[in-house]
Amino acid sequence: MSSLFGSGAPSSDMNARKEQMKQSIQQELAIANAQQLINKINENCFAKCITKPSTSLTSSQETCLSQCMSLYMAAFDQVSRSYVSRISKERGAAPGIGL
Amino acid sequence: MSAQGIPQLDDASKRELEGFLEQEQAKAKLQASIHELTNTCWNTCITGSISSKFSKSEAQCLENCVDRFLDSSLYIVKQIESQKQQL
Numbered sequence: 602m603s604s605l606f607g608s609g610a611p612s613s614d615m616n617a618r619k620e621q622m623k624q625s626i627q628q629e630l631a632i633a634n635a636q637q638l639i640n641k642i643n644e645n646c647f648a649k650c651i652t653k654p655s656t657s658l659t660s661s662q663e664t665c666l667s668q669c670m671s672l673y674m675a676a677f678d679q680v681s682r683s684y685v686s687r688i689s690k691e692r693g694a695a696p697g698i699g700l
Numbered sequence: 701m702s703a704q705g706i707p708q709l710d711d712a713s714k715r716e717l718e719g720f721l722e723q724e725q726a727k728a729k730l731q732a733s734i735h736e737l738t739n740t741c742w743n744t745c746i747t748g749s750i751s752s753k754f755s756k757s758e759a760q761c762l763e764n765c766v767d768r769f770l771d772s773s774l775y776i777v778k779q780i781e782s783q784k785q786q787l
Contacts, residue, residue, distance in 0.1 A: 619713050626724055634731050641735055645742055649750050669750045673742065676762055680738040683766035684730075 642673045741765035 650665035651658070658666075709717070745761035746754070754762065 615709060615713060619709060619717060622717060623720055626721065630724055630728055630731075633728070637731070637735050641739055645739065646750075649746070665750050668752050672746070672750065672754060673738075675754070676742050676746070677734070677738045679762050680741055680766055681734050683763070684734055684737060687767055687770055 638674075638677065642670055645673060646670060737766055737769060740769065 646666055646669035649669055650662050741762055745758050745765055748755060748758070
C-alpha cells in the first residue's frame with residue numbers, strides 16, 4: 602500500500618521488479634530467436650529433404666531432416682562467428698562509423 | 701509482463717530500463733541479421749544433398765560467405781556513390 606504515496610515503496614522492492622522486467626525481456630528475446638531458428642530450419646530442411654511429400658515421412662526423410670538440422674545449426678554458428686568478427690574488425694578499422 | 705509496473709519505478713530505474721531495452725533491441729537486430737545471412741549462405745553454399753557433414757567445398761563456402769556478402773554490400777554502395785558523382 603505504501604506505493605500509493607509514491608516514495609513510500611522500499612527500493613529493494615523496486616529493484617526486484619526492475620530485475621524481473623529485465624529478465625522477462627531477455628527471455629522473450631531468447632524465445633523469439635529460438636523460434637526464428639526453428640522456422641528457418643524447417644523451411645530450408647523441408648526444401649532439402651521432402652522433395653516429394655507423400656502420405657507420411659519416410660525413414661530416409663527423417664534421417665535427412667535430423668542431419669539437416671545439425672548442419673543448419675552448424676551453419677548458423679559459423680555465420681554468427683564470421684559476422685561478429687567482421688563487425689568488430691570494421692569497428693576497429695573505422696571508429697566512428699559504428700553500426 | 702504487466703505494463704502497470706512501469707509507472708511505479710523511479711526516474712533512474714526508468715532510464716536504466718530504457719537503456720537496457722535499447723541494448724536488447726540492438727541484440728535482436730543483430731540476431732535477425734544472422735538469421736537472414738544464415739539463410740542466404742545456406743542456399744548459396746549447400747547445393748548438394750544432405751549427409752552427416754558438409755563437403756569440403758561447402759564448408760569452405762560457408763566460411764567465406766559472410767565476408768563476401770558484406771564485401772558485395774560495400775562494393776555496391778561504393779559503385780552507386782561513384783555513379784552519383786558522374787551525374
